[in-house]
Amino acid sequence: xxxxxxxxxxxxxxxxxxxxxxxxxxxxxxxxxxxxxxxxxxxxxxxxxxxxxxxxxxxxxxxxxxxxxxxxxxxxxxxxxxxxxxxxxxxxxxxxxxxxxxxxxxxxxxxx
DNA sequence: AACTTGACGTGAC
DNA sequence: AGTCACGCCAAGT
Numbered sequence: 001x002x003x004x005x006x007x008x009x010x011x012x013x014x015x016x017x018x019x020x021x022x023x024x025x026x027x028x029x030x031x032x033x034x035x036x037x038x039x040x041x042x043x044x045x046x047x048x049x050x051x052x053x054x055x056x057x058x059x060x061x062x063x064x065x066x067x068x069x070x071x072x073x074x075x076x077x078x079x080x081x082x083x084x085x086x087x088x089x090x091x092x093x094x095x096x097x098x099x100x101x102x103x104x105x106x107x108x109x110x111x112x
Numbered sequence: 113a114a115c116t117t118g119a120c121g122t123g124a125c
Numbered sequence: 126a127g128t129c130a131c132g133c134c135a136a137g138t
Contacts, residue, residue, distance in 0.1 A: 028120085029119075029120050029121085033120085039133095040133095040135095041121090041134060042133080044118085047117090047135080048119090061119075062119090063120070063121085064122095068119085070119045072119085077119085
C-alpha cells in the first residue's frame, strides 16, 4: 500500500493504482480509495479520475454496483467506456451494468 | 476564510 | 428498484 500524499502526488498515486488493473477487469472508486493509506473517499477518486492522463485505463473504474457513473455528466464518454470494456471482454448485464460478479478485480483479498 | 462542488457509497424508506 | 439525506475532504471560487 502507499502512503497518502497530496496535490499532484495524490493524483499520481490514484493513477498508479488504476494502472495496476489488468485488461478485462474493473474496480470501483471506493476500492481504489480503500487501497490508500489513509483511505481516500471514493468521491475524490472520481474527481481525480476526471483528469486522468492518456496512459491511465480510466474506463476500468466503475461504480460499486457496476454503473458507468460518467454517464450522467457525459453520455458520450460512457458509451466509449462501455465500448472499451466490451472490447476487453468485460461482460454487461441486461440492465446495462457491468457484471461485477465476474469482472471485479480483487488483488488484495480472496473470495469467500 | 467561508461555501460549494463532485466519474462515490451506504443506509433508510 | 429508485429516491433521498448525509458523510467523505480536496479544490475551486
